Amino acid sequence: MLGLTFNLGLILHPFWSMSQPTDIFVLRLLTVKKSPMDTVKWSNLPKELWPIIGKFLHSRIDVxxxxxxxxxxRSSRPPFQRPPAPPRPALRFSPAAAGEAKSEALLFQSTTYRMESLTDDDRCCSxxxxxxxxxxxxxxxxxxxRLLHPVTNSPLRYSPNSTSMVFNLLDFRLVELxxxxxxxxxxxxxxxxxxHKLVVMPCDHLGFGDECVMFMLYxxxxxxxxxxxxxxxxxxxxQNSHYDDIIVYKDQCYVVDKWGTISWVSSALQVIQFSPPLCGFGGRKYLVECRDDLYVVDQFFEKVSYHHERGMLRYQGRDLDNELIFGQHHNSRxxxxxxxxxxxxxxQEWGKWINVRNLGDQVFILSNDVSFxxxxxxxxxxxxxxxxxxxxVASPGRAKRDCSRVFNLEDGRIRNLASWCGSQMVQPPSTWLGPD
Incomplete structure (x- = not known):
């Protein structure tokens, strides 16, 4: 079956979504009280406000x-202008990794949204x-x-039982996360x-001027x-080739190594230690930003064996770091x-680690591209x-594939996310898309 692809340029709807703090500004404009029981109608708001609101819309869907x-x-906000695509990376890649004589890598951007139904029907509990x-x-x-699963990043496909091949964003409010x-x-x-992980630093960050730059773990x-x-x-x-995760935190590039030490990278490409070593005994560390704080999640494995070679590999006499020869390494973890x-x-104030035993209402998602x-x-x-x-995991008669799991900090159990009571959080409506 084919993956789901579509063009958002044809989608229109008289609602828009904006993330904090923009939506606070707009909501304050739209809820000016006339009386304790009434509010100003949108149509009665001063025309001068709409160009101001329009300036805070930056995505194509919102515009x-x-x-x-x-x-x-429509007259108060010009049409959305797609920003020019960044130049294609000129890094060279091994033909064996793509099965082609000449392989070109393209940059993809993924955006995760919270989808909210715009049809308020209290009788509907689907x-x-x-x-x-x-x-x-x-x-x-x-x-x-195209649509991807928010945890595994695997393409979502049409369900065999789907009666419609149309995904209508008019029925939802999109909140960018x-x-x-x-x-x-x-x-x-x-x-x-x-x-393994890639972050793109916007222009004017880290003192690189108007050039976009990439940091990656490879x-x-x-x-x-x-x-x-x-x-x-x-x-x-x-000096350190043991980094586990990378993240953009407060407009800086941060990394964490296998010992749980967090560092940030300066414009001079110096790695500056930011935290004391965690000395966690797990096999892999993840960086997660939650409510403006930095967390490290230490993942423990049943068995871990490392078979890859450290240091410099060579391919036909050329330097691995300059050629990025892919397909030579295997992530045993x-x-x-x-x-x-x-x-x-x-x-960060006292420079120490706090063992967190309860995340409260928070859910940490450790996906393949970025944790959040x-x-x-x-x-x-x-x-x-x-x-x-x-x-x-391996399925009977099928090759291994990525599957989503959930770990409950309360009881320490690991379950299949698809069978968990909150699985609808990461699964689209089953009427038109297949499950994970």
């Missing part, structure tokens, strides 16, 4: 919905009426999009397996840097079964204090 309401709104997470992946050069990036081979849409823990257009990857911090998780919060947190209060019927993660 389309705003302009579709009426002629006054999964379609409850909020859920949706991930849209976009080719920044062609603009083509986070963005992530990844490199793929353009023609066959194959992930670069040896690039080849089992090395930290790399490249400007768009660079033909070679710069290996950052040659992804094949091991997870048995436990520990969560730690960094007390959401509040269970925003999803009906979902309890917090749990961790979603990805695990490779």
């Amino acid at each position: 389309l919905r705003f302009r579709s309401v009426c002629s006054i709104w 999964s379609q009426s409850k909020p859920w997470l949706m991930q849209l992946e976009e080719d920044l050069n062609s603009g083509e999009m 986070r963005k992530s990036h990844g490199l793929k081979f353009g023609k066959n849409n194959v992930d670069l397996k040896s690039v 080849n089992e823990g090395k930290l790399g840097f490249a400007r768009f257009g660079d033909e070679k990857l710069t290996h950052v911090d040659e 992804s094949e091991a079964d997870a048995v436990d998780f520990k969560v730690y919060k960094l007390d 947190s959401v509040s269970a209060r925003e999803f009906a019927g979902v309890k917090g204090n749990c961790i979603f993660f990805v695990e490779r």
Whole structure:
């Protein structure tokens, strides 16, 4: 079956979504009280307010919905102009990794939304009426999009029982939660397996001027840097090739190594220690931002064996770090079964780690591209204090594939996310899309 692709350029609706703090500003404008029992109608608001509100709309969906309401709104905000696509990465890749004589990597951007139904029907208790997470992946050069599972990042496909092949965003309100990036081979849409995590720093960040730059973790823990257009990857911090995760936190690039030490990368490509070592005994560390704080999630495996070679590999006499030869490494940790998780919060004021035993209403999602947190209060019927993660499993007669799991901090149990009571949080309506 084919993956779901579509063009958002044709979607219109008189509602829009904005993230904090923009939506607070707009809501204050729209709820000016006339009396204790009445509010100002949208149509009666001063015309001078609409251009001001329109300036705070930055996504294509928001602009389309705003302009579709009426002629006054349409004239107060110009059409959305797609920002120019960044130059394609000039890094060279091994032909063996893509099955082609010449392989070109393209930059993809993924956005995770919280989908909320716009049809208020208290009598309806189906999964379609409850909020859920949706991930849209976009080719920044062609603009083509497709739906992905928000945990495994696997493409969602049409359900065999679907009666409609149309996904109508008019029925939902989209709330943007986070963005992530990844490199793929353009023609066959194959992930670069040896690039484990990738972050893109916007222009004017880290003192790089108007150039976009990438930091990535590759080849089992090395930290790399490249400007768009660079033909070679710069290996950052040659003294440490054991980094587990990378994140953009407060406009800076942060990494965590296998010992749980968090560091940030300066504009001079210096790795500066930010936290004391955690000294966790797990097999893999994840960085998660939650309510402006940094957390480290330590994942424990049943068995971990490392078979890959550290240091410099060579391919036909060429340098691995300059050629990025993919397909030569195997992440053995992804094949091991997870048995436990520990969560730690960094007390930045005192420079110490706090063992967190209860996440409250928070849900940590450790996805393949970037880890993030959401509040269970925003999803009906979902309890917090749990961790979603990805695990490779083998099905009878099928190759191993990524499946979503949930770890409950309260009882320490690991379950299949699809059978968990809050699984509708990451599953689209079953009437038109297949499950994970």
